[in-house]
Amino acid sequence: MRTLGEKIKQLRSKLTQEELAAILKVERSTLASWEVNRREPDIATLCRIADYFQVSIDWLVGRTLEQETASGSRFCETTGDYHAPAVDKAWHEVIATAQAYGFDPDSVQQLLRLNAKIAAALQANKLK
DSSP: OOOHHHHHHHHTTTSOHHHHHHHHTSOHHHHHHHHTTSSOOOHHHHHHHHHHHTOOHHHHTTOOOEEEOTTSOEEEOOGGGOOOOOOOHHHHHHHHHHHHTTOOHHHHHHHHHHHHHHHHHHHHHHHO
8 A cells, every 4th residue: 555655746746846835835845754754744734635636535544435335336446536637837837926926825816816806897897
């Protein structure tokens, strides 16, 4: 069975440690220590990892998820059931730019959402 660190490393295969660390809001060295199983992420960070890669926390931490169905058959969750989303290079550039100027990526994301709402409201008023 693979370790949590090995699974994190596998999931981030198309990302650098710096990129995933920015997404998860942790230091690169922290991510590196998870990947070599020196440390483990807290539950909130496990949730962010699971959400980002669309995998279950049970799979990440090595629990076997089995469920009896009405027909009596069993299913097990495996890594093959999940596919990491395509990484949007433009979004990583936004994160890197925000960090370069000392902005928190969450604040930038909130500003982008607000901007989108304003644009939608202006467009709706324009159509009236």
